[in-house]
Amino acid sequence: MAKVTGLEGVVAGETDIGLVDGERGYLVYRGYWAKELAVTRSYEEVAHLLWNGHLPSAEELNLLKQEMAAARSMPEYLCRMIDLLPASVPLMLVLQSAVAALGEGNAAWPPTQKQGMRLTSVLPTIIAYRYRKLNGLTPVEPLSELGHAANYLYMLTGEVPADTHVKALSAYMILCMEHGMNASTFAARVILSTESDMCAAVSGAIGAMKGPLHGGAPYEVISMLEDIGTKERAEPWLRHALNSGTKIMGFGHRIYKTKDPRAEALQIATQEMIGNDSSFDLALHVEATAIRLLDEYKPGRRLFTNVEFYAAAILRALHLAPEIFTPTFTAGRIVGWTSHIMEQAKSNRIFRPQSVYTGPMPEAEF
Structure with missing residues (x-):
């Protein structure tokens, strides 16, 4: 039997969220070219598309922006928990721990868009809070009047960013959102398939993203x-x-x-x-x-x-420190993770693949 490793080429499920076709250079988000969305739409618009299957109306977009802005603040217990973590703890592990802690009281099944929106909104705040504290800077409170990408840069630097910088970062974060059944997305779906909660699934996805073969390039x-x-x-x-x-x-x-x-x-x-x-x-x-x-x-x-x-x-x-590169990638990808988590819940079946045993057998039957 041929050696089987990495599940490469194995179909693990069906999805209508995204298409990756490497031979033709296609990246599609729910029927739209991702490269077009990145240069013509805001982060919030594309998040709505992945979560709901359609681009938002003006009213839907305005409501989503309001909800996301209101969900940016960190609870006090999370600030205290992060402050207690030693400076040597990498930021990706801080994110993984913080997201897991946010699952307290949010473990209802099935997972909801409201939960996904909350995690998406608060993740940049966690990154900026930890980064500024480690560098001896006072944490910056989010500004509700700024969009998602602009507010992230503002919380990192303490200054309202230039439009050119916002446009570039927004495009990058949109293009981070979704990329098929990659390692972190698969990890999220496997965890969710056990009927665990969204925060646990996202925490596991962050653990996969932390690996240098996935999020460190x-x-x-x-x-x-x-x-x-x-x-x-x-x-x-x-x-x-x-x-x-x-x-x-x-x-x-x-x-x-x-x-x-x-x-x-x-x-x-x-x-x-x-x-x-x-x-x-x-x-x-x-x-x-x-x-x-x-x-x-x-x-x-x-x-x-x-x-x-x-x-x-x-x-x-953008003068972002190297230690927040992978966390920034993570802050973009979370929309894709939460979309896949909700999709998995709609027709859930626990993942239980088989393996090929290559060890020795007992000498005689018991």
Whole structure:
């Protein structure tokens, strides 16, 4: 029997939330191109789409914005719990613990959109609270008049962000929302299938996202960009890497065999940043040079820019600290997780796959 690992190629369920087609470069959210939504819609609009199956009317959008703004505040007990955690505890573990603690009194079955909306709204507040406390800064209370992405930047920095920065971060977070039956989404659905609660399922998903094979890719792109440093060094640095067999981070994707549609959308969403941020301009120069050299060194391999490259470029241009890169990815993905959790509950059956035993057998029957 062939060795079976990783469940790659195995269909684990049906969904009408999202489609990922790597061969054709498709990423679809409930019948809409994700790359179009990222540059034409707000975070709240796309969240409504994933949760409800349709884009909101003006009245529905206004109500959702009000509800999300009202749900941003952290309960006092959660602030005290986070304050007691040692500074050495990574932020992703803080998020995992905080979300699990929010499950107290919210374990009703089936999970609801209200629960998903609450978690989505409060997660940026938790991230910003912990980040500022660790850096000796006073936590910033959320501003109800700001949208989801703008308020997140405001709570991190204490300053109302520029529209160009909000547009870039919003597009990035929308494109983080959903990506098929990835490891964290599958983990959430498995946990929920036991009829556990939404907070437990999201906490488990965060645990999966914490792993460097899932949520940590932008770090290495940032390291590459910082090592290159200037536009003049880009081609010599990249040629040296290719000649020595070093992987160029931010190019190629396990799923997408054409240009990552998420990278395409972020390229559009960040046009207004070009010329206004030297670090972002460097990233674009590195991208153009790398694509040219990859085609020269590895013709026919179809190694295009992936979303991690643009995520790194945007997060670096926004001056966000590396330790909040994966938490920011998480703050975007939570809409997809909660959508899948509610979908799982509608026709639930506990996940119980089989395994192939490869150990020894007893010498004789008992």
